[in-house]
Amino acid sequence: MDEAVTQGFDDQPVHRQAFTDAIAALSRRKDRLARRQEILVERAEKVLVFGEPDARPMGYAHSPKMPCYNMQSVVDVDSGLIVHHDVANEANDSQLLHPMSLATMEVLQVDRLTVLADGGYSNAQAIAACEHDRIEVAAPIKRGAMNTDFFRPTQFAFDEASDTIRCPAGQTMKPSGKHTRNRAIRYRTTACRDCRLKPRCTAGAQRTIHRLFDQAALDRMEARIYANPSLMVTRRCTVEHPFGTIKRMSGGGRFLTRGLRAVKAEAALSILAFNIIHAVNVFGPARLTPSA
Incomplete structure (x- = not known):
């Protein structure tokens, strides 16, 4: 022991080999993480689960949520049966409104459809696309946080004929540019500078109102x-009852298979089971059993 201390830690063959092995292991880990980082960049993802690469975090509030899948279902109001469903790894429901509605029209073989959805599906562009395809949507409009000290955007009246907005002070706001990424038009007026209501309207030099390209579709909805x-x-x-029932049937709402294709099959079997049980409960076994 004294001899080892005297000769120094680095002179021991055992320790030199341990250092060499540790550096090699760290180098391999670095290369592995670098490859994973490249995959994230290629896929434009923030999180990648290597045990379940098709799954995605369903939102990023303060940190990524648990990776999972987004099951969509369309329920008929009259019968309570699920007429169409799909499983996606898209976290944003609003991107699924139009394709799910179109697919439902095809399943039902109808040329018009009324869709009731929650606020997560409120997307002006998707709702306008639905209107174009004769799909009437009703969903609560999502509104961002507003400063209660100032006039709300809903207090500004839009005039479609002149493409202007009338502010609470009675001034006319005209288009002053576009916000391409947010698909919105900016409206402003030079009258803000001398306006007596400015303290109730904005803390900046002038008030700006953004109107979405497809705002008219939201207004109609x-x-x-x-x-x-x-x-x-x-x-x-x-729609809440079938979804909750299927989650209970599955023992807590977690899919048991891996991979999007397998999960789609599992979801289809679960929905088939629900529809059979629900049909028996609603219509009775006699109506579902062929007569002798």
């Missing part, structure tokens, strides 16, 4: 909900 508030009650009572 909002009018439908105000005209018939029971639509959202109908949605909740129609």
Whole structure:
């Protein structure tokens, strides 16, 4: 022991080999992580689960949520049966509204459709696309956080004929540019400088209102909900029950298979089982059993 201390730590063959092995292991780990980083960049992803590469985190509030899949279902209001479903690894429901609605029209073989959805599907571009394909959507509009000290955007009236906005002070706001990424048009007025209501409107030099390219579709949808508030009650009572029942049937709502293709098959079997049970409960076994 004294001899080892005297000769120094680095002179021991055993320790030299341990250092060599550790450096080699770290080098291999560095290369492995570098390859994984390249995969993340190629896929434009923030998180990649190597045991389940098709899964994605369903949101990033403060940190990535647990990777999973996004099961979509369309339930018929009258029968309570699931008429169409899909499983995706897209976390944003609003991107799935239009394709799910189109697929449902094809399944039902109809040329018009009314869709009731929750606020997660509120997307002006998707709703406008649905309108174009004769799909009428009713979903609560998502609004960002607003400073309650100032006038709300809903207090500014848009005039479609002149493409201008009338502010609470009665001034006319005109288009002053576009925000391409957010698909919105900016409206401003030079009257803000001397406006007596400016302290109630903005802390900046002038107030800016952004109007989405497809805002008209949102306005029409909002009018439908105000005209018939029971639509959202109908949605909740129609689609939440099947989803909750399937989660309970699966023992907690976790898929047991791996890979998007296998998960789609598992979801299809679960929904088939639900539809059979629900049909028996609603229509009775006699109506579902062929007569002798």
